[in-house]
Amino acid sequence: MGKPAPPSPFAPASLPDVPLVPGxxxxxxxxxxxxxxxxxxxxxxxxxxxxxxxxxxxxxxxxxxxxxxxxxxxxxxxxxxxxxxxxxxxxxxxxxxxxxxxxxxxxxxxxxxxxxxxxxxxxxxxxxxxxxxxxxxxxxxxxxxxxxxxxxxxxxxxxxxxxxxxxxxxxxxxxxxxxxxxxxxxxxxxxxxxxxxxxxxxxxxxxxxxxxxxxxxxxxxxxxxxxxxxxxxxxxxxxxxxxxxxxxxxxxxxxxxxxxxxxxxxxxxxxxxxxxxxxxxxxxDGEGITKFVTIEVEGAEDDRAARRIGLAIGNSPLVKTAIAGGDANWGRVVMAVGKAGEAADRDKLSIRFGDILVAHEGERAPTYREEEVALYMQRPEIVLRVDLGIGDGRATVWTCDLTHGYIDINADYRS
Amino acid sequence: MGKPAPPSPFAPASLPDVPLVPGxxxxxxxxxxxxxxxxxxxxxxxxxxxxxxxxxxxxxxxxxxxxxxxxxxxxxxxxxxxxxxxxxxxxxxxxxxxxxxxxxxxxxxxxxxxxxxxxxxxxxxxxxxxxxxxxxxxxxxxxxxxxxxxxxxxxxxxxxxxxxxxxxxxxxxxxxxxxxxxxxxxxxxxxxxxxxxxxxxxxxxxxxxxxxxxxxxxxxxxxxxxxxxxxxxxxxxxxxxxxxxxxxxxxxxxxxxxxxxxxxxxxxxxxxxxxxxxxxxxxxDGEGITKFVTIEVEGAEDDRAARRIGLAIGNSPLVKTAIAGGDANWGRVVMAVGKAGEAADRDKLSIRFGDILVAHEGERAPTYREEEVALYMQRPEIVLRVDLGIGDGRATVWTCDLTHGYIDINADYRS
CATH class of the missing domain: 3.60.70.12 (L-amino peptidase D-ALA esterase/amidase)
Structure with a gap:
C-alpha cells in the first residue's frame, strides 16, 4: 500500500453523537x-x-x-x-x-x-x-x-x-x-x-x-x-x-x-x-479534493436532463482541473453542457459562478470582471449555476476538483 | 499563458514530405x-x-x-x-x-x-x-x-x-x-x-x-x-x-x-x-501523455457496443491513472466494462494486457503472474484487449494515460 492520503480539508471536526435506533x-x-x-x-x-x-x-x-x-x-x-x-x-x-x-x-x-x-x-x-x-x-x-x-x-x-x-x-x-x-x-x-x-x-x-x-x-x-x-x-x-x-x-x-x-x-x-x-x-472526501463543488442546474427540459447536464459538468476533467487551478473557466462549462447530449440552446444559456453572472445569452456577460470571479474562485466551496433557459427541469450535483492529489492516490502502484 | 508543455515522447522525428494535390x-x-x-x-x-x-x-x-x-x-x-x-x-x-x-x-x-x-x-x-x-x-x-x-x-x-x-x-x-x-x-x-x-x-x-x-x-x-x-x-x-x-x-x-x-x-x-x-x-499528442494506449474490444454485442465499451475504458480516470503508474490494474478495466451500459457477462469476460491473459471467465487468470504483467506495463505503448465473449462486435480505441502533466496543463490559470 502507498502512504495514506492526507485528510480531506472538509472533514468535520468530530463525529456526531447519534441516538439509538430500537432494534x-x-x-x-x-x-x-x-x-x-x-x-x-x-x-x-x-x-x-x-x-x-x-x-x-x-x-x-x-x-x-x-x-x-x-x-x-x-x-x-x-x-x-x-x-x-x-x-x-x-x-x-x-x-x-x-x-x-x-x-x-x-x-x-x-x-x-x-x-x-x-x-x-x-x-x-x-x-x-x-x-x-x-x-x-x-x-x-x-x-x-x-x-x-x-x-x-x-x-x-x-x-x-x-x-x-x-x-x-x-x-x-x-x-x-x-x-x-x-x-x-x-x-x-x-x-x-x-x-x-x-x-x-x-x-x-x-x-x-x-x-x-x-x-x-x-x-x-x-x-x-x-x-x-x-x-x-x-x-x-x-x-x-x-x-x-x-x-x-x-x-x-x-x-x-x-x-x-x-x-x-x-x-x-x-x-x-x-x-x-x-x-x-x-x-x-473525494480523492485529492481541494475544492468542494456544487453544480446547480435549472431551466433544463426536465429534471432528468438537468441531472445529466450537471453530471457532464461534474465529470469533465477540464472543468475539474480549472477549478483546481482557481480558474473561472466558464468556456469549459459551456463545453460540458454541450456534450451532455440534452436539449440546450447556446443563446439562452446563462452561467453563474456563485452569484456572479459570467455568461448570458450565448456570450460573455457584459458585466463580467475577471478579478471579481478570480477572487470567488479562491474560496474552498464553489457553486456553479447553469440556467438552460428552456424548461423547468432542475438538479443539484456535488463533486470535487481534479488535482495532483488524485493522480498521486490513483497512479500509485499496488505493490 | 503558462509555459509550453514539453513535447510528447511520441512525436515523430520529422514531418513527412508529401506530394502535391492538384487543385x-x-x-x-x-x-x-x-x-x-x-x-x-x-x-x-x-x-x-x-x-x-x-x-x-x-x-x-x-x-x-x-x-x-x-x-x-x-x-x-x-x-x-x-x-x-x-x-x-x-x-x-x-x-x-x-x-x-x-x-x-x-x-x-x-x-x-x-x-x-x-x-x-x-x-x-x-x-x-x-x-x-x-x-x-x-x-x-x-x-x-x-x-x-x-x-x-x-x-x-x-x-x-x-x-x-x-x-x-x-x-x-x-x-x-x-x-x-x-x-x-x-x-x-x-x-x-x-x-x-x-x-x-x-x-x-x-x-x-x-x-x-x-x-x-x-x-x-x-x-x-x-x-x-x-x-x-x-x-x-x-x-x-x-x-x-x-x-x-x-x-x-x-x-x-x-x-x-x-x-x-x-x-x-x-x-x-x-x-x-x-x-x-x-x-x-494527448495532454500530459507518457503512455500511448490502444484498447481493442471484441466479442461485444455489436460494433457500436464495442466502441462504447472501449471509450468507457479509455475515458476512465481510474484506468488512465493506473496506466500512468505502471499498474496492471485489470480490476479497473472490469469496472469500466461494467459501467459502459452495454451487454456484458462477468463470467464470459476476458482481459489481456498485450498478449498476457490477466482475467478469464469472471476471475483472475490461473496463469497470472504479477511480475510478468508489471514488466509489460513499463512499455511506452500499452495494448488492452477485452473480449466480451458474447458476440461479434469489435472496435479499437486510442487514448493516453492521465498524468500530473495533464493537471499541470489544465489547472494552469489562464491569466
Missing part, C-alpha cells in the same frame, strides 16, 4: 482481511420483522455480494448485515458466490434467521478471492457482543481509504410518534487498488413496509447519491440499504404500507435530508 | 490573433468544382464556424478554407456569426466564389469575441501568395498547443488512375483556455461527388477520430472536412457518383488508413 445493534472486529491494526468486519443485528429496501450499482460486472443483495431485496426482510472492508469479492468467479453463501450461513446461524435475511457488502480489492475462512467464524461471537450504541465503531469499520468516517442522524414524526433515522457510509477514497466504491447503510425504527420504503429510497437516491460524482467511474459494489425495524410500532407509531400514505411525508423528507448529508460527505 | 494551394500568415511570433491564419484555395464532405462536433453548444460549415456541407461545394488558431469564436453570441460572415465575404472576394463555398474553422479561447478585423484584410494577399507545396506551413498554422504538427499522405487508384490524399490535423494539446479541439482537413484530387464522399467520411470517422479520446470532453469546434478537387479527371480518372461504386474501394481504404494515422497522432 439495531452492531459489533465490529479486526479480521485482518487486508488491513492490519484496524476494524474491517461489521455485523449488524436487527429485530425480527425488520424490512429492507435499497439501491444497487447498475454495473454490468457487479460483485457477488451485490448479486446476493438483489435477491434478498425481492423479499424485503432482513435480520443481519455483514460488511467487510479490504476485499470487494468482485470479479472472483464462482468462488465469489461461494464466499457469500458461507458468510450468509454463518451470520444466519449466529443471529437465528434464514440466510436470505442476511445482507452482505464487501469493499476493497477487486479480483482477489475473498476467503470466508478469515472472518465467518467470528460472526457468532460478534452476534453475542452486538450493542445498541456502537455507531461510531460501525461507521469506522466500513471505511477503506476514506479520510474520515461519515455518520448522520435525523428524527421524523409518523402519526405524531417520533422515529429515529441514523445512517453511515463510506465513499470515494480507495487508494488500492480499485475504485471509489460507495456503501451506505441507513437504519430506522419506523414501521414501513419494504415496497413503500423502496419507493422512498429509490426516489431519494436519484437526487442524492446518484448526484455525487468524483470521477464518473461506477463501482462494481455500490450499495445503499435502508433497514426499518418497525420497533416504533411499540410506541403506537402507525404502520405504513403505501408510499402514497400522507403520514409518511415528514419521514420521507427526513430520510432525503439524511441521504443528502451523507452524499455530500462522500463528495467532501 | 490545392495554401498560404499562411501571422495575424497575431492571440499568439505572437507564429502563424495563426491559414487560407486554402481550391480549384473550381471542388466537392466537400465532413463531420462536425455533436456538441449542443457548437461554435459559429461549425454552424456555418454545417450549412455549406449541404451544398457540398468548396473553393476556400479559412482556419485561424488562438480564438475559437465559440459562445460569442450573435457577434460570432457576424465574424464568420465577414470572413467568408473576404475570402470569397479574394478567391472569386460565392461566400457559401468558403469553409471556416476556428480554434482557441472560448467566449472571447473574435475580431475579423484582425485577419480578414489579409486574405486577399494570401490568395495571391497561395502555393501548391506549402503543406508543412499549413499543418503548423492550425496548431494551438499541439507539441508537434500532424501531417500524413496516401495514394490510391480509381479506375487504374493514381490519386493523392493528403491530410493534416490539430489535436488535443490546448493549454489555454479550453479544450482539446480537434480539427482535421483532408485534400484529394480524386473526382468524387460530395454525397458519395460524405458516406465514406462519416463511416471512416466513426472508426478513427470518433475512437480517440483524451479526457472524454467534447469540443464545441471539432471539425473534419475532406475536399476533393476532381483534378484527376484530367488524367482520365473516372468520376465517382455513388458510394457503392466498386471502383472506390481502394480510395476508401486509403482514406480510412490516412484518417486512422492522423487520429493516432492526435492521441499520441
Amino acid at each position: 439495531v445493534r452492531f459489533a465490529t472486529a479486526e479480521a485482518g482481511i487486508r488491513y492490519q491494526g484496524r476494524t474491517d468486519l461489521l455485523l449488524g443485528v436487527f429485530a425480527p420483522g425488520t424490512e429492507v429496501a435499497g439501491v444497487l450499482t447498475r454495473s454490468k460486472t457487479r460483485s457477488a455480494p451485490v448479486d446476493w443483495c438483489a435477491i434478498g431485496l425481492r423479499d424485503g426482510k432482513a435480520r443481519a448485515l455483514v460488511v467487510n472492508s479490504g476485499n470487494a469479492n468482485a470479479f472472483t468467479g464462482k468462488k465469489g458466490m461461494e464466499t457469500v453463501v458461507i458468510t450468509a450461513d454463518a451470520a444466519a446461524a449466529a443471529v437465528g434467521c434464514p440466510p436470505g435475511e442476511v445482507f452482505i457488502a464487501s469493499t476493497g480489492v477487486i479480483g482477489e478471492p475473498l476467503d470466508a475462512g478469515k472472518f465467518a467464524h467470528l460472526l457468532g461471537k460478534l452476534a453475542g457482543e452486538a450493542k445498541a450504541d456502537a455507531w461510531h465503531a460501525a461507521a469506522r469499520a466500513v471505511m477503506t481509504t476514506d479520510t474520515f468516517p461519515k455518520l448522520a442522524t435525523r428524527t421524523a414524526k409518523i402519526g405524531g410518534v417520533e422515529v429515529v433515522i441514523n445512517g453511515f457510509c463510506k465513499g470515494a477514497g480507495m487508494i488500492q487498488p480499485d475504485m471509489a466504491t460507495m456503501l451506505c447503510f441507513v437504519f430506522t425504527d419506523a414501521p414501513i413496509a419494504a415496497p413503500a420504503l423502496q419507493t422512498l429510497v429509490a426516489d431519494s437516491a436519484d437526487r442524492t447519491f446518484n448526484c455525487v460524482t468524483i470521477d464518473g467511474d461506477t463501482s462494481t459494489s455500490d450499495t445503499l440499504l435502508v433497514f426499518a425495524t418497525g420497533e416504533a410500532e411499540k410506541r403506537d407509531c402507525p404502520r405504513i404500507a403505501e408510499p402514497t400514505d400522507p403520514r409518511i411525508a415528514d419521514f420521507a423528507a427526513a430520510l432525503h435530508s439524511l441521504l443528502r448529508e451523507l452524499a455530500i460527505l462522500v463528495a467532501k | 490545392v494551394r495554401f498560404a499562411t500568415a501571422e495575424a497575431g490573433i492571440r499568439y505572437q511570433g507564429r502563424t495563426d491564419l491559414l487560407l486554402g484555395v481550391f480549384a473550381p468544382g471542388t466537392e466537400v464532405a465532413g463531420v462536425l462536433t455533436r456538441s449542443k453548444t457548437r461554435s459559429a464556424p461549425v454552424d456555418w460549415c454545417a450549412i455549406g456541407l449541404r451544398d457540398g461545394k468548396a473553393r476556400a478554407l479559412v482556419v485561424n488558431s488562438g480564438n475559437a469564436n465559440a459562445f460569442t453570441g450573435k457577434k460570432g456569426m457576424e465574424t464568420v460572415v465577414i470572413t467568408a465575404d473576404a475570402a470569397a472576394a479574394a478567391v472569386g466564389c460565392p461566400p457559401g463555398e468558403v469553409f471556416i474553422a476556428s480554434t482557441g479561447v472560448i467566449g472571447e469575441p473574435l475580431d475579423a478585423g484582425k485577419f480578414a484584410h489579409l486574405l486577399g494577399k494570401l490568395a495571391g501568395e497561395a502555393k501548391a507545396d506549402a503543406w508543412h506551413a499549413a499543418a503548423r498554422a492550425v496548431m494551438t498547443t499541439d507539441t508537434f504538427p500532424k501531417l500524413a499522405t496516401r495514394t490510391a487508384k480509381i479506375g487504374g488512375v493514381e490519386v493523392v490524399i493528403n491530410g493534416f490535423c490539430k489535436g488535443a494539446g490546448m493549454i489555454q483556455p479550453d479544450m482539446a479541439t480537434m480539427l482535421c482537413f483532408v485534400f484529394t484530387d480524386a473526382p468524387i461527388a460530395a454525397p458519395a464522399l460524405q458516406t465514406l467520411v462519416a463511416d471512416s470517422a466513426d472508426r478513427t477520430f470518433n475512437c480517440v479520446t483524451i479526457d472524454g470532453d467534447t469540443s464545441t469546434s471539432d471539425t473534419l472536412l475532406v475536399f476533393a478537387t476532381g483534378e484527376a479527371e484530367k488524367r482520365d480518372c473516372p468520376r465517382i457518383a455513388e458510394p457503392t461504386d466498386p471502383r472506390i474501394a481502394d480510395f476508401a481504404a486509403a482514406l480510412h488508413s490516412l484518417l486512422r494515422e492522423l487520429a493516432i497522432l492526435v492521441a499520441k
Whole structure:
C-alpha cells in the first residue's frame, strides 16, 4: 500500500453523537482481511420483522455480494448485515458466490434467521478471492457482543481509504410518534487498488413496509447519491440499504404500507435530508479534493436532463482541473453542457459562478470582471449555476476538483 | 499563458514530405490573433468544382464556424478554407456569426466564389469575441501568395498547443488512375483556455461527388477520430472536412457518383488508413501523455457496443491513472466494462494486457503472474484487449494515460 492520503480539508471536526435506533445493534472486529491494526468486519443485528429496501450499482460486472443483495431485496426482510472492508469479492468467479453463501450461513446461524435475511457488502480489492475462512467464524461471537450504541465503531469499520468516517442522524414524526433515522457510509477514497466504491447503510425504527420504503429510497437516491460524482467511474459494489425495524410500532407509531400514505411525508423528507448529508460527505472526501463543488442546474427540459447536464459538468476533467487551478473557466462549462447530449440552446444559456453572472445569452456577460470571479474562485466551496433557459427541469450535483492529489492516490502502484 | 508543455515522447522525428494535390494551394500568415511570433491564419484555395464532405462536433453548444460549415456541407461545394488558431469564436453570441460572415465575404472576394463555398474553422479561447478585423484584410494577399507545396506551413498554422504538427499522405487508384490524399490535423494539446479541439482537413484530387464522399467520411470517422479520446470532453469546434478537387479527371480518372461504386474501394481504404494515422497522432499528442494506449474490444454485442465499451475504458480516470503508474490494474478495466451500459457477462469476460491473459471467465487468470504483467506495463505503448465473449462486435480505441502533466496543463490559470 502507498502512504495514506492526507485528510480531506472538509472533514468535520468530530463525529456526531447519534441516538439509538430500537432494534439495531452492531459489533465490529479486526479480521485482518487486508488491513492490519484496524476494524474491517461489521455485523449488524436487527429485530425480527425488520424490512429492507435499497439501491444497487447498475454495473454490468457487479460483485457477488451485490448479486446476493438483489435477491434478498425481492423479499424485503432482513435480520443481519455483514460488511467487510479490504476485499470487494468482485470479479472472483464462482468462488465469489461461494464466499457469500458461507458468510450468509454463518451470520444466519449466529443471529437465528434464514440466510436470505442476511445482507452482505464487501469493499476493497477487486479480483482477489475473498476467503470466508478469515472472518465467518467470528460472526457468532460478534452476534453475542452486538450493542445498541456502537455507531461510531460501525461507521469506522466500513471505511477503506476514506479520510474520515461519515455518520448522520435525523428524527421524523409518523402519526405524531417520533422515529429515529441514523445512517453511515463510506465513499470515494480507495487508494488500492480499485475504485471509489460507495456503501451506505441507513437504519430506522419506523414501521414501513419494504415496497413503500423502496419507493422512498429509490426516489431519494436519484437526487442524492446518484448526484455525487468524483470521477464518473461506477463501482462494481455500490450499495445503499435502508433497514426499518418497525420497533416504533411499540410506541403506537402507525404502520405504513403505501408510499402514497400522507403520514409518511415528514419521514420521507427526513430520510432525503439524511441521504443528502451523507452524499455530500462522500463528495467532501473525494480523492485529492481541494475544492468542494456544487453544480446547480435549472431551466433544463426536465429534471432528468438537468441531472445529466450537471453530471457532464461534474465529470469533465477540464472543468475539474480549472477549478483546481482557481480558474473561472466558464468556456469549459459551456463545453460540458454541450456534450451532455440534452436539449440546450447556446443563446439562452446563462452561467453563474456563485452569484456572479459570467455568461448570458450565448456570450460573455457584459458585466463580467475577471478579478471579481478570480477572487470567488479562491474560496474552498464553489457553486456553479447553469440556467438552460428552456424548461423547468432542475438538479443539484456535488463533486470535487481534479488535482495532483488524485493522480498521486490513483497512479500509485499496488505493490 | 503558462509555459509550453514539453513535447510528447511520441512525436515523430520529422514531418513527412508529401506530394502535391492538384487543385490545392495554401498560404499562411501571422495575424497575431492571440499568439505572437507564429502563424495563426491559414487560407486554402481550391480549384473550381471542388466537392466537400465532413463531420462536425455533436456538441449542443457548437461554435459559429461549425454552424456555418454545417450549412455549406449541404451544398457540398468548396473553393476556400479559412482556419485561424488562438480564438475559437465559440459562445460569442450573435457577434460570432457576424465574424464568420465577414470572413467568408473576404475570402470569397479574394478567391472569386460565392461566400457559401468558403469553409471556416476556428480554434482557441472560448467566449472571447473574435475580431475579423484582425485577419480578414489579409486574405486577399494570401490568395495571391497561395502555393501548391506549402503543406508543412499549413499543418503548423492550425496548431494551438499541439507539441508537434500532424501531417500524413496516401495514394490510391480509381479506375487504374493514381490519386493523392493528403491530410493534416490539430489535436488535443490546448493549454489555454479550453479544450482539446480537434480539427482535421483532408485534400484529394480524386473526382468524387460530395454525397458519395460524405458516406465514406462519416463511416471512416466513426472508426478513427470518433475512437480517440483524451479526457472524454467534447469540443464545441471539432471539425473534419475532406475536399476533393476532381483534378484527376484530367488524367482520365473516372468520376465517382455513388458510394457503392466498386471502383472506390481502394480510395476508401486509403482514406480510412490516412484518417486512422492522423487520429493516432492526435492521441499520441494527448495532454500530459507518457503512455500511448490502444484498447481493442471484441466479442461485444455489436460494433457500436464495442466502441462504447472501449471509450468507457479509455475515458476512465481510474484506468488512465493506473496506466500512468505502471499498474496492471485489470480490476479497473472490469469496472469500466461494467459501467459502459452495454451487454456484458462477468463470467464470459476476458482481459489481456498485450498478449498476457490477466482475467478469464469472471476471475483472475490461473496463469497470472504479477511480475510478468508489471514488466509489460513499463512499455511506452500499452495494448488492452477485452473480449466480451458474447458476440461479434469489435472496435479499437486510442487514448493516453492521465498524468500530473495533464493537471499541470489544465489547472494552469489562464491569466
